[in-house]
Amino acid sequence: MEILIPTINLESIYPEILITVFAILVLLLQVFTSLPGRKQLGYISLTGIVLASIIVLTQGGAFGENTALPIYSFSNLWVVDNFSRFFKLIILIGTGLTVLISIKYLKDEGIDHGEYYSLILFTTIGMMIMAGGSDLITIFLGIELMSISLYVLTGYTRKRLLSNESSLKYFLLGSFATCFLLYGISLLYGATGTTNLKGISGFISDANFGSPVLIIGMVLLLIGFGFKVASVPFHMWTPDVYEGAPAPITAFMSASPKAAAFAAFLRVFIEALPSLQGVWVDIIWVLAAMTMTAGNVIALVQDNVKRMLAYSSIAHAGYILVAFISTDKSGIASILYYMLAYTFMNIGAFAIVIIIGGKGEEKVHVKDYTGLGYRYPLTAAAMTLFLLSLTGIPPTAGFMGKLYLFSAAIKSGYVGLVTIAVLNSVISLYYYLKIIVAMYLKEPELDVAHDSLVFSPAMVIALIIAVCGVLLVGIFPSPYIAMAQQSYISF
């Protein structure tokens, strides 16, 4: 029997191949390195991430009006377009910062094994596949690769009971959500006869097809993605998992996987199911309102900073959903821009949580931040910047991001939802300010005052990058906005 092997466009997956090679390289090198040399593995994975970002940037020419893109390859299972490239960059930035803030933490906790970095890289591959897949099968495999690596990373501090518990919880709920996703995919396949996103939308518009099967499939997909982006009412796992996971992984989970989940979510719903827009816009409206409100209101009463940031990340998913329903060019561009800003500010805030937390992550309560403004003015200033950015106060990136999100939604006529969103931003000011007030206006408690914080070089670099990112993206937004808008065109 003769088999025709189709031409393989390897160039389109160079970044993914590179990251895979580095993941395996780190795994192999870890056997040959002694314990003090383990730090190098972090830097090696960082090299891979930087190289991959360069390839993503140059792949198919520069950003902007680009006729060479989108490039479809692997029998239309894979696409390189500005949308996927932008998301891949966000993901790689998030991963790079995570590696930087992990190096010291791993040593303190006595878990500096190479597998940690290689699992982070595997997660990254999964997320990049989610951003670049143009077929439900590819996207699903990306989601699984990301989730399985994350389940393990969540339980990576094996000696901490909280970590074990959160890993198991995440695994059980995550596999349950995967079932929904898979069932949705199979129903879509059953209704349309294809898993290709373009094929599905083509079939639906050709056949003028409003089958209930399709709608049930879509709702199941919505549940699956809703779980991955942690929107209410599928958010139950988030606080426990974020609290129990090692702090660098919490930072990672709240930024990059969320971006990747939104990438896949957007692509599936806007590229494959535009004809069902009338149905899913209403559902997402409700989800967005619930997600913002529940996230912010529950965050008000949290005393544990990690948990508070978990609820705040739920709220932020809600803000992004607000722009999701506008589904036009400016809506998608604003989501891309916001994800970029969010990556910097959220990982930055978690970096400070790691520094304050110290060995064994014991100091994660608001009271541990008292008096920080006098003892470590720079650290406190950075934390203030990140928190203000999360609230959305100028001149930070968070402000511009929220501005674009909400203005996109208003343009599409969702004034009611934007009102809810703005009210929620005001609520969020309270709990973010709680930390700032503790840092500057409260007398430090005795046992806190004597601690000295330890800053490792990698951590300082990560903080500088995050601060610069928040300020640059916030004060000079136009190049990033332009980039985000270009990313919609090829869609």
Place this chain on the structure above:
Amino acid sequence: MFYILGAGAVLSALSMVTNKRPVSAAMSLIVTMFCLAGLYVLLDAHLIAALQIIIYAGAIMVLFLFVIMLLNIQEKEGRLAGHKIFLQFSGIVIVGYIFIKVVKLIGGSNLPARMEGSIKGFGTTSAVGEMLFTDFLLPFEIASVLLLAAMVGAVILAKAKID
């Protein structure tokens, strides 16, 4: 034939979740797996049917039984508090209602007819293999990375001492 296998799968699945003894539950699961394999055969997916029996009914069930024997789970009388029974009952009613609605909706819709003979030798090993190495090459490779990641993860979580 479909109805016999379908009913068998549902009944054995029911007996699996209601059975209190772990070994009997595992045995019911095997019956479910076999019935599902039969359904696959009816759909002309011979390779999937064979894999179902070899992997699920064979390998994974053996693992289940090993774990059950190693853990030596005692047969325990399940007791439910009053409100939990209420929760379960209302859960069953709600899910059942949704299920009936969904079945009615799907039953009334016209699904596209199956593309008969669109692929030569559909469901045979060689057809599946050809697809894997031509159209679905990328997912195939991603799956291999996925398995590697899962393997590394399993070792990390389960190893007694990591150096």
